[in-house]
Amino acid sequence: MSQQWMFPVGIFWGVMVLGLVGSGKPLTTFDLWLDRHDAPVTAQANALSPVIDCINRVDVPWRIAYERYQSPEKSAEPARDWMADKRDFSDVPFYQQDVCSAKISEKLNILDYDKPLAEMAERYVQALEQVTPLTLNISAYQKVRFSSASYASPADTAAQFQPRTEDYLRASTALRQHVESLDLEQRQAQLKLIEARLGKDIHWTLLAYMIQARDTLNLISEGVKTASLTPQALAKTTADLQRAWDARQPFIHVQFPEPERNKLPRELWWQIDEPSQRYLDALNRLHRDWQNKAEPQRLSADFYAVTRGYDSVLNHYNRLARAEY
Numbered sequence: 001m002s003q004q005w006m007f008p009v010g011i012f013w014g015v016m017v018l019g020l021v022g023s024g025k026p027l028t029t030f031d032l033w034l035d036r037h038d039a040p041v042t043a044q045a046n047a048l049s050p051v052i053d054c055i056n057r058v059d060v061p062w063r064i065a066y067e068r069y070q071s072p073e074k075s076a077e078p079a080r081d082w083m084a085d086k087r088d089f090s091d092v093p094f095y096q097q098d099v100c101s102a103k104i105s106e107k108l109n110i111l112d113y114d115k116p117l118a119e120m121a122e123r124y125v126q127a128l129e130q131v132t133p134l135t136l137n138i139s140a141y142q143k144v145r146f147s148s149a150s151y152a153s154p155a156d157t158a159a160q161f162q163p164r165t166e167d168y169l170r171a172s173t174a175l176r177q178h179v180e181s182l183d184l185e186q187r188q189a190q191l192k193l194i195e196a197r198l199g200k201d202i203h204w205t206l207l208a209y210m211i212q213a214r215d216t217l218n219l220i221s222e223g224v225k226t227a228s229l230t231p232q233a234l235a236k237t238t239a240d241l242q243r244a245w246d247a248r249q250p251f252i253h254v255q256f257p258e259p260e261r262n263k264l265p266r267e268l269w270w271q272i273d274e275p276s277q278r279y280l281d282a283l284n285r286l287h288r289d290w291q292n293k294a295e296p297q298r299l300s301a302d303f304y305a306v307t308r309g310y311d312s313v314l315n316h317y318n319r320l321a322r323a324e325y
Helices: 003-016 018-023 025-038 040-070 072-076 078-084 092-099 102-111 115-135 155-198 202-226 231-246 260-271 273-291 296-324
Strands: none
Touching (some): 040 092, 040 102, 102 115, 155 202, 202 273, 260 273, 273 296
C-alpha cells in the first residue's frame, strides 16, 4: 500500500473500530495491522512494548527495593541521594495492576511473534502475583528512605517471602535476558529506519543516546562480572556516551518554528537531562576512584551508583515516552 493511501485508509478503519474499543483485542489487532504497513520491526516493537513497560515500571523498582531489603545500610550512603526522587519508585502497586497484567503477552500472541517470550511473560506475571501480597507487607517496598528497624515484618510473611522471591527472580531474570536481546535488535533496526527516512535528526540522536546508555551499562556489568573491565575500556565507553549526549545540542535550543513531530523528542531530551548528568557523573566517579586506587568498598558503591543511574535515566524517559508515543 502506498504512503499516500495510508492516512485515509487509517482514518476509515479508525472510524470502523470505534465501537470495538471495549473489547480490546480487535483494536489491538488493528493497531498491529497499521504497524505492519509501516515496517515489520514497528509491529514487533509494538508487541514487545507492554513487556518492556512492565519490566521498567515494576520489575526495576521491585529489584531496587529488594536490594535495600537485603542490605539496609545501602539506603544511608550519600551516593544514594538520587533515590530521594520519589517519582522514580512510587505507586508501584498501582503500576502493577495497570501494566503487568496477563495482557502483556496479548500482542505477542496476536502477531505470533516469539512464542517463548509470550510464555516467559505469562510465567513472570504469575510469579509476580504470588509474591505481591507478601511484598506489600514489607515496609521496604513502601518507602524511599527508612531505617533498619523498618524492615521488621511478620514471621509468617518472612517465611513465605523468600521461596516466592526466588521463583519471582528466576522468572524475572529469564524474561529480562530474552527481552533485552530482542529489544536491542529492534532499536538498531529502528535507528536505521529513522536515518533512511529522516536522516540523523532529533529522533535519531535521541534513540542513539538511549542505545549507547544501555550499551555502556552492559559493557561495565559484563566486565565486572567476568573481571575483564579495564580503566581504559571504562573511559572509552564513557566518552562514547558523552558524545551521544552532546549530539543533542543542535536540537534542544530551537529559535525558529520547528516541525510538530520534533516537539516530543525535544521534551524527552529535557526530561532525561538531570538523570543523564547523574549517570555520566557516576561513570566518571567510578573511573576516577579506580585510577586513584580506591578501596573495593568505594568502587562497589560507585558501580552501584552507575547501575541505579541508568535505571533513573530509563525511568524518566519512559515516564513521558509511554504517555505520548
